[in-house]
Amino acid sequence: MLRGACSRPRASVAPAAVLAGALLSSFARCSLPGRGDPVASALSPYFGTKTRYEDVNPWVLLDPVAPRRDPELLPGTCTPVQLVALIRHGTRYPTTKQIRKLRQMQGLLETRGDGGSRVAAALAERTLWYQDWMDGQLVEKGRQDMRQLALRLAALFPDLFSRENFGRLRLVTSSKHRCVDSSAAFLQGLWQRYHPGVPPPDVSDMECDPPRINDKLMRFFDHCEKFLTDVERNATALYHVEAFKTGPEMQKILKKVAATLQVPVNKLNADLLQVAFFTCSFDLAIKGMHSPWCDVFDIEDAKVLEYLNDLKQYWKRSYGYTINSRSSCSLFQDIFLHLDKAVEQKQRSQPISSPVILQFGHAETLLPLLSLMGHFKDKEPLTAYNFEEQVHRQFRSGHIVPYAANLVFVLYHCEDAKTPREEFRVQVLLNEKVLPLAYSQEPAVLYEDLKHHYRDILQSCQTSKECDLPKVNITSDEL
Ligand SMILES: *[C@@H]1O[C@H](CO)[C@@H](O)[C@H](O)[C@H]1NC(C)=O
Ligand SMILES: *[C@@H]1O[C@H](CO)[C@@H](O)[C@H](O)[C@H]1NC(C)=O
Helix, strand or coil: CCCCCCCCCHHHHCCHHHHHHHHHHHHHHHCCCCCCCCCCCCCHHHCHHHCCHHHHCCHHHHCCCCCCCCCCCCCCCEEEEEEEEEEECCCECCCHHHHHHHHHHHHHHHCCCCCCCHHHHHHHHCCCCCCHHHCCCECHHHHHHHHHHHHHHHHHCCCCCCHHHHHHCEEEECCCHHHHHHHHHHHHHHHHHHCCCCCCCCHHHCCCCCCEECHHHHCHHHHCHHHHHHHHCCCCCCHHHHHHHCCHHHHHHHHHHHHHHCCCHHHCCHHHHHHHHHHHHHHHHHHCCCCHHHHHCCHHHHHHHHHHHHHHHHHHHCCCCHHHHHCCHHHHHHHHHHHHHHHHHHHCCCCCCCCEEEEEECHHHHHHHHHHCCCCCCCCCCCCCCCCCCCCCCCCHHHHCCCCCEEEEEEEEEECCCCCCEEEEEEEEECCEECCCCCCCCCCEEHHHHHHHCHHHHHHCCHHHHCCCCCCCHHHHHC
16 A cells, blocks of 8 residues: 555656756646647657557547547446546656667767768757656656546546545556556546645545555566566567567668768667657657657658567567466456456445546556457567568557556446346447457447456466466476
């Protein structure tokens, strides 16, 4: 359990001037009502996991707290009984590793030859505003992502997010600061709804159950031995990612960027290019600012760099290896335990003990689960050699898991006026749009049918067994 730690602004260790500047520009740029998006980059659609939520859902820019009712949502004959949401943290700072690479890139610029382009000069003049302490933490824009998401979801399902239910909210979070802080910001958004004009207190004073840290659930990948051995710590598991980094598509960009920046091509590599490209996305998402790094790349380059990001997600978090998704079985089962309980309580005409369950995690939490459910699976795997063939692929992480991505399971109780029969239905929403079931394309399904379809995962997938490494019996080798 977590007390008090939620709403302390971690940025307080930042030099005040840097912080004030960041906040000012993020507020000034991000809250222009109804004016479209003044700084969206032509490269925005290719930022992969660094994509802003509003680039996936541009309607959010018009009114960030007005709910958008997907026409596929079930109508009034069905009542929402329970909502289980998996939410990726909001916009965050780069990690320390990324910041160090960026510094390396900046250092390279300072050694460049004379002449050079306008872009190179602009980049060399720029001072790097990223610092080590920022290490992947949630930024103010990320808190705003969460507050606004809270207000939209509450407006979409007002009975579930009623003020009386506030004390019954159940929040679970990954232990990472950005997730803990996201859960607090989400609660603050709800507080705003119930107490307009009253500044939200610390989460510990909100008279709701404080968010509970549960890494076994939200960071299951860290607890799965088989995943860690076969994929995470396996130098050859990401073969296609490494091969693509040195492939012809990347070579072309390396040469071009080296010429633009007036630096030797052998000093550049795909990792540095990627961090430069990410800086374009970070400056946009965090500061609402057009970075000079954006001018180094064109859309064709961006598609290649997006593919590099997607390749990594594919092989490390999705269909690349079975264990990637199987390691999320416990999370999938946890969702159905909640739904089962709600169904049972409803059938007994008891009050629903947890009408709203909110779980805060990572892109790495959502992607395996979506893969387990069979979503965004292309006919051919993503490899180092089929970039061209995969141009129209479904697996584009920027569309699936932008910052503040959310996967929401809504359980409905439906009564047919003509027959006395009652039934339970489930809808799944991804980023506030109904996600048709991977196996039937239906926008809603009977709860029993859903359970039947996923019976293998629900009944036969034990995380302990899936994640167990085969015991090597040294002596049996001699047989
Ligand atoms: C590493 O990954 C490769 C490719 O999937 C696989 O063949 C190999 O067995 C893995 N090694 C370990 C130690 O799991
Ligand atoms: C390992 O092999 C030995 C010799 O064949 C056998 O006696 C033993 O039961 C095996 N242990 C396990 C855990 O399978």
